[in-house]
Amino acid sequence: MTPLNGKKILKDFSEFTKVSDLIYFDGPLLSHFISPNGENYLYYWCDVDDTYNRWIIFRIDLPSVQKYIEKKISLRDLISHPSDGFIYVADIDNNIQYREIQLLLENEIPPEYLPQEDSYYDFEIKDNISLAGLSKKYSCGILELHISGRDVKYGSIPLNKFAQLLPKIDEIRKGMASKFIKNSKATHTDKATRSQVERELNLDTQYEYMYSMAGSIRVILKPINLQRNFEMPGIGTYADSFAEDFAGLFASGFSKEDILKYSQKYDKQLIKKYDDFVKFLFKEDLSIGVNWCNVGASLMYSANINQNQTRQILANLSDFDFDTKETIEMIGRFYSLNIRSGSYSFESIEGDDAKTSGYLDDLLKELSYGISFNKVYRIKIERKSIEPIGQRKKVEDTIIEFTEIQG
Numbered sequence: 421m422t423p424l425n426g427k428k429i430l431k432d433f434s435e436f437t438k439v440s441d442l443i444y445f446d447g448p449l450l451s452h453f454i455s456p457n458g459e460n461y462l463y464y465w466c467d468v469d470d471t472y473n474r475w476i477i478f479r480i481d482l483p484s485v486q487k488y489i490e491k492k493i494s495l496r497d498l499i500s501h502p503s504d505g506f507i508y509v510a511d512i513d514n515n516i517q518y519r520e521i522q523l524l525l526e527n528e529i530p531p532e533y534l535p536q537e538d539s540y541y542d543f544e545i546k547d548n549i550s551l552a553g554l555s556k557k558y559s560c561g562i563l564e565l566h567i568s569g570r571d572v573k574y575g576s577i578p579l580n581k582f583a584q585l586l587p588k589i590d591e592i593r594k595g596m597a598s599k600f601i602k603n604s605k606a607t608h609t610d611k612a613t614r615s616q617v618e619r620e621l622n623l624d625t626q627y628e629y630m631y632s633m634a635g636s637i638r639v640i641l642k643p644i645n646l647q648r649n650f651e652m653p654g655i656g657t658y659a660d661s662f663a664e665d666f667a668g669l670f671a672s673g674f675s676k677e678d679i680l681k682y683s684q685k686y687d688k689q690l691i692k693k694y695d696d697f698v699k700f701l702f703k704e705d706l707s708i709g710v711n712w713c714n715v716g717a718s719l720m721y722s723a724n725i726n727q728n729q730t731r732q733i734l735a736n737l738s739d740f741d742f743d744t745k746e747t748i749e750m751i752g753r754f755y756s757l758n759i760r761s762g763s764y765s766f767e768s769i770e771g772d773d774a775k776t777s778g779y780l781d782d783l784l785k786e787l788s789y790g791i792s793f794n795k796v797y798r799i800k801i802e803r804k805s806i807e808p809i810g811q812r813k814k815v816e817d818t819i820i821e822f823t824e825i826q827g
Contacts, residue, residue, distance in 0.1 A: 421467045421474055422530045424509060426522030433477065433510065433518060436461065437553065439633045441546040442489075450495070452485065454633060460485070464499060466533040472511040472519060476533060478502040482575040488541050489574050495539040502526055545574070551713035551720075559716065560642050561659050563627055563666075565589065566709035568636035569701075569727050577637045581704055586639075588697045593666065595690040597625035600662055617658075620645065624659035656717040663712035664721050669694060670710050671723035673733030679740060695737045702730035741806060748801045750774060751825065759788050764819065766799060776801055778817030796825045 436453040442462075443450035451463045460480050467474035476499060484503070487493045499507065505526060511519045554562045567585065571578050601621040608614045623645035630640040643659045665685075672678035673694070683691045701708060707726040712719070725733065752774075756765040762785045768774040778801070780788055791797070800821035806814040 421469050421472070421511075422532060424522050424524065424530070425528055426509060426524035429508075429521055429523050431508065431521050433521075434516075437633075438550055439638070442485075442541070443543050444546050462498070464495070464535075466509075472513055475510050475512060476529070477508040477510055478506075479504050486574045486576070489545070491540045491542075494535070494537065495541070496535045496537060500526060500529065500534055551711060552715040554640065555713045555715040558642055560645070561657075561663060561712055561714035561717075561719070563641040563643075563663060564709070564711040564713075565639040565641070566636060566711065567639070567706060568709075569706035570704065572636055572706070575633075575637070581706065582637070584700065585704075585706070588693070588700055591693050592669065592690065592697060593625070593627070595693050596666060596669065596686060597621075597662070599686045599690075600625060600665065604658060604661075621658050624657060625662045656714055656719050660712075660714050660717055660719050663714075664719075667710045667712055667721040667723040669723075670708065670725060673698060673725070673736055674729070676736050676739060679736060683740070691737070691740070695734070698725070698730050698733050698737070701725060701727070702734060746803050746805075747820075748776075748803055749798065750776065750801065751796065751798050753796060754791055754793055757788060757791055757793075759785070762788065764788075766797075766819075769796065776817045778819065781818055781820045784819060784822065791822075798823045798825055 433453075435456045439452040439454055439460075441448040441451050447465075448463075449465045453461045453463060455461065460482055461477055462480050462485070464476040464478075465473060466476050478499065480498065480503060484493070484498065488495065488498060507524050507526070507529060508521055509524055510521045513519060551562050551564055567577060567582075571581065601618060604621055605614050605618055608617055624643050626644045627641035628644050630642055632639055645657075645659060668678075669682055669690070672682050679691060682694075700706075705727050707724070709724045710722065712721040714720075750766065750768050751770055752766055752768040754764055754766050756763075758764070762780040762782070763778070764780060765777045766775065776799075781802075799819050802818045802820050804816045804818075806816065
């Protein structure tokens with residue numbers, strides 16, 4: 421390899437995390453990394469011998485990366501005029517061990533290591549952040565939200581889109597978490613165990629923000645639970661089970677059967693939140709990827725909704741009417757009644773300002789002639805709530821029992 425006249429230094433690059441490969445041909449040639457404190461670096465392959473690959477490493481800001489991707493600046497300009505005024509050159513073996521690192525000023529870079537003058541970007545970005553590496557590093561599962569689409573650039577997104585998107589995702593998470601916790605607790609009969617499980621579940625179903633990465637927008641999260649032990653391969657924690665359901669919900673819209681399954685396992689309100697979220701993706705022309713990796717348990721879950729699939733998902737959701745039935749008792753007086761049709765209006769006298777209008781059950785119509793407006797009755801109502809996805813809630817009340825209250 422070309423001899424260098426730089427200054428040998430000690431610098432730890434081992435904790436850097438790969439964000440994406442900007443140029444890839446039979447292996448990475450230009451890669452974007454992020455340091456533990458959030459600084460951005462580019463790695464450019466420049467030489468090789470029988471033992472080592474040589475890489476030029478230099479710090480860069482995301483706007484400069486975006487300019488490069490948009491062909492407003494060449495790779496040669498980025499390397500020959502680094503923002504720090506210097507670069508690192510590292511020799512790395514096949515086991516990703518750094519043998520030697522040198523610091524070179526920009527005028528010390530060998531000319532043969534510089535790209536051509538017209539080295540403008542003309543490649544496809546490979547987003548391949550190592551979720552497994554992050555999972556291993558933090559000894560827990562890692563959740564990634566990968567956002568792309570209209571107006572989303574390399575590492576940037578309009579604030580109005582970002583500010584609306586994350587709350588919608590968290591509404592889905594909260595809606596799932598409450599039912600997931602309730603169902604998981606129910607499998608334990610011992611009171612002390614149930615309390616411990618509930619504490620763990622509350623932590624396993626909440627996430628904390630770690631950092632954002634470029635390569636579109638990539639939000640990296642991990643469970644709040646601080647337990648740092650890995651389970652046996654293939655056997656995960658509550659956090660893994662919740663993440664499996666969380667990712668599964670995002671993928672459920674491609675199948676009417678899966679939508680129904682989630683509505684039964686959770687509730688219709690969760691599906692309405694999902695419907696609202698997909699409508700937002702459709703309106704803003706966005707794509708979303710949800711990825712979970714727990715390397716210790718050898719578990720990975722993924723779901724993706726791209727811009728061209730939102731219309732299909734909304735069509736599937738539009739076919740579902742989610743209704744519920746409940747029985748309500750009320751004490752008060754009738755103030756309208758049509759004996760022929762069985763329609764009625766009734767007002768409570770219990771100080772709650774409650775009213776109901778609807779129909780008498782078919783079996784009660786024959787008894788309705790005896791109802792008096794100046795008497796007090798106890799009625800039992802079957803209330804059916806109908807909530808077609810994306811439409812206003814409708815309520816149908818039917819009196820199934822009424823009894824006159826004497827005195």
